[in-house]
Amino acid sequence: MDVKTVCLGMLSDGEASGYDLKKQFESSFGHFFAAGFGSIYPALSSLADEGLVRCTDVPQEGRPDRKVYTVTDQGHQHLLKALENPAPSHKVRSEFLAMMCFAHLMRPQQIEAVLDNRLEETDRYLKMFDEFETSCMEDWPQGMKFVLGFGKAIMQTITQYIDENRHMLLEEGKSEHRTASA
Amino acid sequence: MDVKTVCLGMLSDGEASGYDLKKQFESSFGHFFAAGFGSIYPALSSLADEGLVRCTDVPQEGRPDRKVYTVTDQGHQHLLKALENPAPSHKVRSEFLAMMCFAHLMRPQQIEAVLDNRLEETDRYLKMFDEFETSCMEDWPQGMKFVLGFGKAIMQTITQYIDENRHMLLEEGKSEHRTASA
DNA sequence: CGCAACATGTAAGCGGTTACATGATTAC
């Protein structure tokens, strides 16, 4: 399940351009699968080369041609095969948690800043999820709703956990730094 | 915050070999920062080249020399600088969630298998966390406890969410595949 | 006037994964 496969999946919900897919990667897929233009465009070219998608050029005035991609039968088959993996990965790479492991080496101010930034990002996601719910979610397949709910549950847990446990990092652990300035 | 910096941080809690660090990457850091030998050994060499750690060879019988690394003053300063980043990242890359977005293209059996595998992995982590709590957690710095609790909260949320919402993916969405064999 | 949105791409580079290479000891 690399960027290519996810693009193929997105296209199986309806034709789209690379630019369109980017927007989807930023919004509904943003919290668990990031991808930039530098991944998407080559992915689409490659899918086209393999005959898994077909590309239609839609000429436009004052802009580059819009390249609209559609899944082929072969592409659909390929997608179904990719979905047969019974143990797909779920990986977290968190500088945030790594940093918090060494909180005893940081000043309380720094820790607070890091925590607040994390809460902010989490909140941005929660707000985005709310917008989805009040607008476009109706016509989504069940899977997308499941994934949205998953993201929401995680973000709520993070918010709550930080709120309830930030004191752990601030109260003690002044052994190394002492609170005052050196 | 790459593997190098995390290694530096781990070493700041006490000297260790690459092999020791690997074990830490698998256990306490496993759920948010994976690293294999192929990343760790080059990272340590590089840290040593830059003078951020010092390496002591401990000869052994029947094994390669154990190379024990210690943080230098310079290394400590470097670590403190790395910890000044006020907005460390927290990234998820989930084939699992990507796949669930396209659950309507999968057979119920497949979906169940994927869900069960996810629950299993989550459970493995929860059991590991429990072991930490009943044994070695006492002497950990507050930050490590915070991170452990964070992981536990997330894993519990995932478990609960899947249990409570798996029906979403199974009940309907039979539009594309139909339940029976084609 | 400047910035965001629209629209597509290339190429270098980086960081991490995987596979390979070696080999003794200990526990089942």
Added chain:
DNA sequence: GTAATCATGTAACCGCTTACATGTTGCG
């Protein structure tokens, strides 16, 4: 006997990120 643990490394590869390159339209 066979697997796991101890112990270190290299090198190829892969996939993604970042920066570069280009240009129009429309809004505030």
